[in-house]
Amino acid sequence: MRVPIRWLGEYVALDGRDATEVAARLNVTGTELDRLVHHGVETPEKIVVGRVLTCEPHPDADRLRVTTVDIGAEEPSQIVCGAPNVAAGQTVGVATVGAVMPGGMKIKKAKLRGQASVGMICSARELGIGEEHDGILALETVLPGAADVAPGTPLTDVLAHADDVLDLEITPNRPDCLGLYGIAREVAAATGASLRPAPWTAAGAAEQGSTAEEGEDAAAVDPRGEAIDGFSLEVTTTRCPRFTLRLFQDVVVGPSPLWIQARLSAAGQRPINNVVDITNYVMLVTGQPLHAFDADRVAGGSLTIREAVDGEQLETLDGTTRTLKAGELVIDDADGPTSLAAVMGGARSEVHEGTTRVLLEVASWDGPTIHRTAHRLDLFSEAASRNAKGLAPEQVDWAQALASRLLRETVGATRVGGTLSAGTWNSAVVQPPLAVRESRVERLLGTAVSRPRQTELLDALGFGVTDAEPDAPAGTGTLQVVVPAERRADVTREVDLIEEIARLGVVADLEPTLPTRRRAAAARLTPAQRARRRVEDVLVGRGLQEVVGWSFTDAGAAGRLELPEGDPRAAAVVLDNPLSEDQAVLRPSMLVSLLDIARHNRTRGVDDLRIFETGTVFRDAPDPVRADMPYEHLAVAALVQDDVFAAKGLLEALLGALRIDDWALHATDEVQFLHPGRAARITVGAGDDAPTIGLLGEVHPRVADRWDLPRVATFLIDLDRLLPLVPDARTFRPVGAFPDARFDLAVLVADDVTAAKVVAVARKAGGALLEDVRVFDSYRGKGVPEGQVSLALHVRLRAADRTLTDEEIGGAREQIVAALAEQVGGVLRG
Template identity: 50%
Template structure:
């Protein structure tokens, strides 16, 4: 909600600075989001001028050369002007050289087609009083004196306050509602409400009729008829206030509806009564598939839960959202039906969301407005119609609906003094409570243990219980509330074991140079095709969003790989191709026959480009991302969590064949669980994300990994006895995986075997075609003695036998 500060001060003008105003209002809950300057940055150099002469430019048909008296006691100034309506004898607004215009332009002396120009004759848009310059230059009152500062005669500059209004306070979406808050917060007097006196009356309105067929959705509909309406531009003061609030002026009647809405907080709509077929409006539910063309020129298709305003030719407006093009006010309008109605908020909110049509009206009605406010807005609009359009009010007022028949009673709540002290921790006197509540528009009466408080209609949906009243009296004395620590009672904050283990896994990757990203949990269904997932793959079972932000974010993701590749593409497109990106986040897989999806936390990584920055000391090209780099990062994570794990060759549809594996964790010798995959992304898949070169990645079920992690490590004494290393070269078939060879060694090595690793691979004539030689480094160590070759020999023999029997291996050499 934006408002010119001068407009607010017409109703409550505190004697404080703007900084104090911002602090005080924000402290009471009516947050001041920003204070900006509207109009010209500075008034210096902007004055009233008198056009003495006006003639055509010698070298330009569209320019005029004028002499203007600017009141400085010197010679009249020559000014070249391109406006078609400039003429001798006019009183105009002039910007002298050196002045600054709203767009920041500093005016200088200039030559236009060879003719010197010492200033500018201004149009309304050039001082911030219009959104375009279609009307040419401003022509001012002839009674003004040349040289008078323009700021003294026109609203060309003002401070604009932008408030952040919470959805429970639609009463603060009006200037007078904000003034009421200022009055309560600062003690400044509050002017009478602008609807306190009504130039209209109740009674029959000839030539117009309204019928409500959906009273459950329309509590009140008020309307007044005006004849002999003259359509034209609004006065400059009204334009200034609309523009300061971010609303473009259109014509006096349309501007009146917007002005009355900004002042009262309640939207209105003006119908051209001559375009209302049959002179009757009906409020009804729309029919499924029914269409209406709205003021923005779009045709909207409705359903039976939406509300329309109908005439004899069909729907003319979408109730509470936007008026229809068929009955809008135009330049030829002479009869106006002014409508101010109240609609049920949740229905308007639903309609606006389904149609993806947001308007000032739908935003306000969606928050819930009181039926009493409709008549307040109607009174404000009536005054302005009579004052600014030359119209005559015909008859009385149409006022129909359940509220018109039987107004809703105001609720009365008991506010106990003990309850106030108990909730706030501060005793607020009954006099102070009465003062605050009265200033806010509540009715207050004394009671034995406190106050009986009558809630006004405009706070009906917000204040419904005693605690709400305590909040009202407390928020204006927040600076007096004592600072106390809450009772802890064993609520010491700390992460759970699972949270600490997840943090440890991520920290292990960050410590190795990876950057953590946070991607969208939403994606599109096309990601399954880009990943080449086959039909029936669980990762194709998406959970669809009921109200997606866009087609690209219409389902919940089933893998973090998509968002990691999105981030990689974004970085590579901007010149950053050497990447180590990681992400942990929830993924969701729909389950057949179940309402809720399966949800778990995944941890993934993507590597592209060089692993180490090039240096002058490198002998060759730096190593780039590949399967083993991704496996190394995976090992860093799983080893940090002390998980017993292994990989086994297996292809995924989006991974490079022969350069991919599944990841297993082990709870015992026979118990293993599949938790993820690791490998190089298939080049065709990488191309879908516009990535060239090798892309390596892994993804694991982090919840399953954490479940197998060692949360509390146990102390194990480090032996001081030296290890014994022995190397072993074993020849196996090419199809035998190195991991199977290592598993055979570990199973046969016994307690003395502390470790085994592959340190070389050989293929060639010495081992024969289709075979390979794996060089193994075996480490033996005992906790209580130094081992000899005789101690190690039995274990080595068992290892050789196991290699022969389990993987068909034979010793080389």
């Protein structure tokens, strides 16, 4: 919302407060300043009134003229001017040397085709007060008495043409601040400045040196009644609580007075013509949109506001044919649809140059209905976005009153008949006042605010406050508060009024306190949260860099991972409104983002990549906890530029650090994106049905190649499954005071016997004395028959209560050797 400060000053006594000061107060009371801009000439003091003394053709340029202009100096100034309409005798605005024009152009002494020029005669657009730029602005055409103004007078003395403009961010709950008078009320409440009467009242008109005639005081009912001869109105929907029409004749469509154009320009509205400009002007003051029909183009003089039929079509003012949906609102005349109600007028009944009678519509609408329509059609005009807020029906009267006065005063229009009204709104229904308990204010804000102070704050915002029991002791009383119409949608409860009290009177100097934690349990991370941090820290400790990838990927990612269409991992969650095709679905596997990041780094010359990520992955399948939502889980994945044993080493370190002992790998060639000979499922727990918590393997060379990567290995773990398995505490067993006994065995076994199986057999055979057994070497080649492998085992025995004897050690060794021979066909080597 652009608020020109001088225009604002018409409604609130700023008493010398400048734009910065006003903005600073608004900023800390709930109306944020987006930016402070200057509209128009940057140096208004350098623009003076001039009188053109002579005007001759330029000797060397057909389109230029050489003028002499009296700007109040001893000597007239010679100014070269390109405007076709410049003429001797005109009174003009002159930008003198040193002036800085809108957009930053600086006026300097110059020579134009050999003729000296010291200044510039300005057009309306150059002054920032209108659109006109075909010629210079001859002041006598827009300013009565301009010919009598002494040359050299600052132009600002006779014409408001440059202003500071507050560009305010209005929060969605405050449509009242989408009108200048609403801002004025905020400024008054925030600064203590006095608010002037509203311009749509008799007092407001008087304040501006005018007189409100019949129907021009919104505080009174239109004395001319509710009928207009030859016009009829019907509202057949509940989504239009109030619709009003007034008729004006003797309208001559032309440019608006310059002051209206100047104000509209400063507020960011392009001046169009006097009728349309008034509808915009009144909207900017009241916040209430208006629409002007050419009364003679409203077929049959009848308007009907109704809900659209699904699929019906309408041509809007911008020449586009729109297809409507059921429940959207249209305005019909006798010939059919003429407007997309509250959003955009129709071309057929638009005000045009020859319009002489204007039918002025001011209506209030069901906000959500208008919001949906405007949103669907992407038609958020100034009017539509205000109507989408669901404005108060009372605001209709404000707009009709002010517009009527301006049409009379500046267009010379005459009003005919009364105010035609329809809609479900009943002005007789009065909202009951809201109660504000003094105790509640203190309980919520943490500081006491006396009832007189509360009354003062609410009163400044236009609330009607009554203290039913003024003698009630402090902390026990209750205020009864009547909410003004323009705040009715926002303030419906006690807490809403407490917010008003808080923002104006409390937050600026509230003393901070700390709440008490009353739950008798220390705040700390949950076991799963601690385990997750452990996961991250272990991988960082192993030299991996954590990355944070995109949750999004493209629909082809599953295909690039070679996942067949029916694979559950290929079922990606699809976005309905993605930003781009590259981000159209949610990642079904962390591997996608890791490969993307790996490629990004490889192409930038980073070698020996070691990265991991923890994050969420998604699948288009019912979530086990929330059946109506997609399956999502927390995952950790690592990717190293190395072979599968590098990744396995990391996995061992990770699970070891988490104190998970009973995990196992099961070789698999069924994971399409992993090397079929170098991949495994990871399970935790005993038995064949132990749950799979992840995958380990080298990325399939074909997949890696698609990402321009060499051999990379990965593990992918479902943390939602793993973290609950992490033991939170563990009981320690004594290391033992007695020495261990160690020996190594080399066993020949068939190729297809896994190391894990050999270790398992040895462990079982070693019995109670066996402390540890592991494979430390695996050898194929010279000395080992084809089809066999030599596994070197390191065995450690220990007893808790004694030093083992040679017999015990030898016995265990024999048991292990025998078991290996019997169960896996192991033959002792050497």
